[in-house]
Amino acid sequence: MTDVVLDGVDKVYPGGQVAVRNVRLRINDGELFVLLGPSGCGKSTILRMIAGLEEITSGVLWLNGAVANELSPRDRNVAMVFQEGALYPHRTVKGNMMFPLEVLGDDRAEATAKVVELARALGINTMIDRLPRTLSGGQRQRAAIGRALIREPSLFLMDEPLSSLDAGLRTELRVEIAALVRSSGTTTVYVTHDQVEAMTMADRMAVLRDGVLEDVGTPEQIYQD
Numbered sequence: 175m176t177d178v179v180l181d182g183v184d185k186v187y188p189g190g191q192v193a194v195r196n197v198r199l200r201i202n203d204g205e206l207f208v209l210l211g212p213s214g215c216g217k218s219t220i221l222r223m224i225a226g227l228e229e230i231t232s233g234v235l236w237l238n239g240a241v242a243n244e245l246s247p248r249d250r251n252v253a254m255v256f257q258e259g260a261l262y263p264h265r266t267v268k269g270n271m272m273f274p275l276e277v278l279g280d281d282r283a284e285a286t287a288k289v290v291e292l293a294r295a296l297g298i299n300t301m302i303d304r305l306p307r308t309l310s311g312g313q314r315q316r317a318a319i320g321r322a323l324i325r326e327p328s329l330f331l332m333d334e335p336l337s338s339l340d341a342g343l344r345t346e347l348r349v350e351i352a353a354l355v356r357s358s359g360t361t362t363v364y365v366t367h368d369q370v371e372a373m374t375m376a377d378r379m380a381v382l383r384d385g386v387l388e389d390v391g392t393p394e395q396i397y398q399d
């Protein structure tokens with residue numbers, strides 16, 4: 175259970191590149207929130223600041239009412255999925271999905287049951303004993319999403335998770351991902367440059383251009399005219 179507030183957040187990279195300027199944004203608990211904009215507009219930078227992978231230059235980021243840079247990674251409890259799933263190549267799907275639970279020291283039988291259940295929800299239950307390189311791109315992204323969601327993060331961040339897939343698969347997966355994260359109730363921030371993807375998935379969305387927020391609202395509010 176987490177809400178996210180960016181209060182006048184700026185990001186200037188070393189070297190002086192201004193990536194994000196004065197972003198004010200509230201992402202509500204349980205919401206599927208989409209950040210939309212063209213390549214280079216600052217979407218990944220915002221996501222990485224929320225994840226704690228990138229320092230904030232100025233302004234304040236609040237996670238569930240706490241100032242984010244005072245939180246340990248464990249307290250943040252954030253899971254992230256990238257364009258290329260970056261699965262552990264020498265572990266099976268099951269081994270990949272088990273890994274976060276092993277780190278937490280969970281009971282092995284319970285962890286296995288959890289993995290099997292989530293793999294079924296993701297439609298990859300028949301491939302859990304296979305290595306990532308033997309899967310299709312779409313199956314690998316499903317496994318990466320499984321590995322991220324298995325430990326029930328407070329906050330789920332996805333950075334263009336479908337952009338390496340072909341159009342048919344993107345259409346299919348975006349519907350499934352939206353349904354899955356909604357049923358999990360996990361606050362989710364989803365980055366894409368694809369307007370249709372944003373409109374079909376978002377509860378609410380923000381449109382970014384050159385590091386500045388242009389518009390925030392439901393897809394209906396943003397595209398009413």
Ligand code: ADP
Binds near residue numbers: 218
């Ligand atoms: P995306 O558009 O998907 O965010 P990019 O190709 O822009 O991906 O960036 C990929 C990686 O390169 C990121 O880790 C980002 O931090 C880094 N990067 C992007 N632009 C620069 C830059 N001008 N200088 C240094 N690193 C950069």
Ligand code: ADP
Binds near residue numbers: 189193219220
């Ligand atoms: P997007 O995700 O929308 O493609 P990014 O957040 O990756 O945009 O990048 C926003 C801007 O910041 C771009 O101009 C990019 O080149 C720059 N940038 C990203 N990462 C770095 C980095 N590590 N160092 C310097 N500049 C970067």
